[in-house]
Amino acid sequence: MSVTKTVLNGSASTAGANTNQPQLPIYLDYQATTPCDPRVVQAMLPYFTEKFGNPHSRNHSFGWDAEEGVENARRQVASIIGADEKEVIFTSGATESNNLALKGVAHFHKDKKNHIITTVTEHKCILDSARHLEMEGFEVTYLPVQQNGLIDLEQLKAAITDKTVIVSVMAVNNEIGVIQPLAEIGKICRARGVYFHTDAAQAVGKIPLDVNAMNIDLMSISGHKIYGPKGIGALYVRRKPRVRLEASIHGGGQERGMRSGTLPTPLCVGLGEACAIAEKEMGAEAERLKYLSDRMYNKITEQLPEVFLNGDRAQRIPGNLNISFAYVEGEGLMMGIKDLAVSSGSACTSASLEPSYVLRALGVEEELAHTSLRLGIGRFTTEQDVDYAVEHIVQSVNRLRAMSPLWEMAQEGIDIKSIQWAEH
Amino acid sequence: MAYSNELLDHYDNPRNVGTLDKGDNSVGTGLVGAPACGDVMKLQIKVGVDGRIEDAKFKTFGCGSAIASSSLATEWVKGKTLDEAEQIKNTHIAKELSLPPVKIHCSVLAEDAIKAAIKDYRDKHLSGETQLGVSGAAE
Numbered sequence: 178m179s180v181t182k183t184v185l186n187g188s189a190s191t192a193g194a195n196t197n198q199p200q201l202p203i204y205l206d207y208q209a210t211t212p213c214d215p216r217v218v219q220a221m222l223p224y225f226t227e228k229f230g231n232p233h234s235r236n237h238s239f240g241w242d243a244e245e246g247v248e249n250a251r252r253q254v255a256s257i258i259g260a261d262e263k264e265v266i267f268t269s270g271a272t273e274s275n276n277l278a279l280k281g282v283a284h285f286h287k288d289k290k291n292h293i294i295t296t297v298t299e300h301k302c303i304l305d306s307a308r309h310l311e312m313e314g315f316e317v318t319y320l321p322v323q324q325n326g327l328i329d330l331e332q333l334k335a336a337i338t339d340k341t342v343i344v345s346v347m348a349v350n351n352e353i354g355v356i357q358p359l360a361e362i363g364k365i366c367r368a369r370g371v372y373f374h375t376d377a378a379q380a381v382g383k384i385p386l387d388v389n390a391m392n393i394d395l396m397s398i399s400g401h402k403i404y405g406p407k408g409i410g411a412l413y414v415r416r417k418p419r420v421r422l423e424a425s426i427h428g429g430g431q432e433r434g435m436r437s438g439t440l441p442t443p444l445c446v447g448l449g450e451a452c453a454i455a456e457k458e459m460g461a462e463a464e465r466l467k468y469l470s471d472r473m474y475n476k477i478t479e480q481l482p483e484v485f486l487n488g489d490r491a492q493r494i495p496g497n498l499n500i501s502f503a504y505v506e507g508e509g510l511m512m513g514i515k516d517l518a519v520s521s522g523s524a525c526t527s528a529s530l531e532p533s534y535v536l537r538a539l540g541v542e543e544e545l546a547h548t549s550l551r552l553g554i555g556r557f558t559t560e561q562d563v564d565y566a567v568e569h570i571v572q573s574v575n576r577l578r579a580m581s582p583l584w585e586m587a588q589e590g591i592d593i594k595s596i597q598w599a600e601h
Numbered sequence: 602m603a604y605s606n607e608l609l610d611h612y613d614n615p616r617n618v619g620t621l622d623k624g625d626n627s628v629g630t631g632l633v634g635a636p637a638c639g640d641v642m643k644l645q646i647k648v649g650v651d652g653r654i655e656d657a658k659f660k661t662f663g664c665g666s667a668i669a670s671s672s673l674a675t676e677w678v679k680g681k682t683l684d685e686a687e688q689i690k691n692t693h694i695a696k697e698l699s700l701p702p703v704k705i706h707c708s709v710l711a712e713d714a715i716k717a718a719i720k721d722y723r724d725k726h727l728s729g730e731t732q733l734g735v736s737g738a739a740e
Binding site for chain 2: 504505506507508509512513523524525526528530532542543544547579580581582583584585593598
C-alpha cells in the first residue's frame, strides 16, 4: 500500500519510510473521483504510442492489436457484472451511459409506452434526463426515499402501470453511499415486463453485482470511480431478452450501432484493467474499508456529541460516511481541516447556494444538511490518514462549536426550533 | 473557495468571540439569520457612559465568509458611537475581505447584525426602563 502511495506521490522513498505521519493533504473524497491505480496506468501505456492503431481498422496489425486490447477490456468489464461481453458497450462515462439508457429506451418505445419511474436521490444526469423527457411529453414518477435512503418496494409496485417502459434506480448513492435492494427491484420489474436500469457508477467493484441474478437489463458503469481513467465508462445492455434502444450518437455504427465513434483504446484498456483488479480485490478491500470506516465513525462519535449519520448504516458501502455535525456549518468546518480533501452538503459549498437535495430527500432538516460532511475513503487510505483526519475534524468541530450561537443556545437548554428567526 | 488573506486571518484568529450578558442594560444583542439558511450571527455591543461602544462580541454559525464578516464587524464597531456604527455598510466589509460575489450576502448579514444590536440597545433605553429580550427572538 505504501508502495502505491509512493508511486502516486512520485517520490523515490522506500516502502519502509516513516508511516507515522500521513502524506498531506489527505484525500477523503473517493466518491467524487479516484486516482488511477498505478497498475491501470501501466496497462494503458502501450496503447498510447505503440499499439496506437484504430481498433476498427480491420486490415493491419496496428488495428488488430488495438482491437485485442479493447475486446479483452470488454471481457473484463462483463466479468465483474456477470454479463456476456457482447452486452457491454463503451461510452465516455456514466453520464453518457445514463443518458443513453433513459433516452434511448424511452425514444425507441415511445409509441407504445410513455412512463418512466426513477427516484428523487438519483444523480443529476438521470434527473435532468428525466426532466428533459418530461418536456418531450413523457410521464415520470420520482419515487421518494425513506429516512434511511432506501426506496419503498411497495411504492415501486404501485407506481408501475402498463405504460411504464423503464425503472431507473441507482445501485449506490454517491452522497450517502446507501445500497438499494437491486435483486428485489429487478424481480418486481421482470414480473411486470418493465426494463430495469441501474446507475452502478458507485457500486461496481465495491459490491458484488450480477445482472442475471438481479434481473438487471441496463447498467451504467464509470471508469473514474473505480481507480480507472476519466473519460470512459460503459453501458450494459441485455441481449436475452433483448433491450432495444435508440442511439444518441450516430456514425460508423460501432458498438453494435448503439454508440458510434472510434473507441479510445487506452481508456478502454484502463477501464477493463480497473474492473479486473476490482473483481479480484473486492472482498479484501471491502473488509479493510469497513475496518477503517468503523474506526473513523466510532472515534468521531466517541469524542463528539450531537453527530448524526445520514443514510442507512448497514445498507451502505464501507467507503462512505456522510455525517452531520450539529451547530457547525459545513464550509466553515472544511476550512478548518485544510489538509483534508472532503465535500459537504452545505448550501455554502454549492454554486447554487442550495443544500444537498439528497439529504433533503432523506428528511434531514435544512440546518443539519448545512452541517454535513461527506468523508469518502478508498484503496489508498491508510489507518494513519483516518486517525489524523479524526483528530483534526474533532478539533475543528470543537473550535467552531465554541464560536457557534446555536451550540451556545443548545447548551443553555433553549429550543432552537421555537425561535422566530428573522430571515433576510 | 479561494479566500483572501484578510478573510483567512479572521477565520484562523477571530476577534472578539464570546458572549456579553444580554440582560445587562448597557448591552445590545443582535441575532440575525436562520439555521435553515446555514447562517446565524449573534453580535453584541456594550455601550459605555460616553455613548461609545466599548466592547463587542460575536458568535456565528456559518461559512468562512460569515465568520470573517462578523469578526470584522466587532472589530470595527469598537470605539464608535451608535450613529457611527450604523454607518458601517456591507460593501465596506465585502471590500475589506475581498469577498467573492457568491458570498456578498454574508457581509449583508453582518451589517444586519450590527443594526440589530444597536436597535436592541436603543429599545432598552426607549422609555428609560430596562427591557429584557433579544431582537428577532421569540419570548
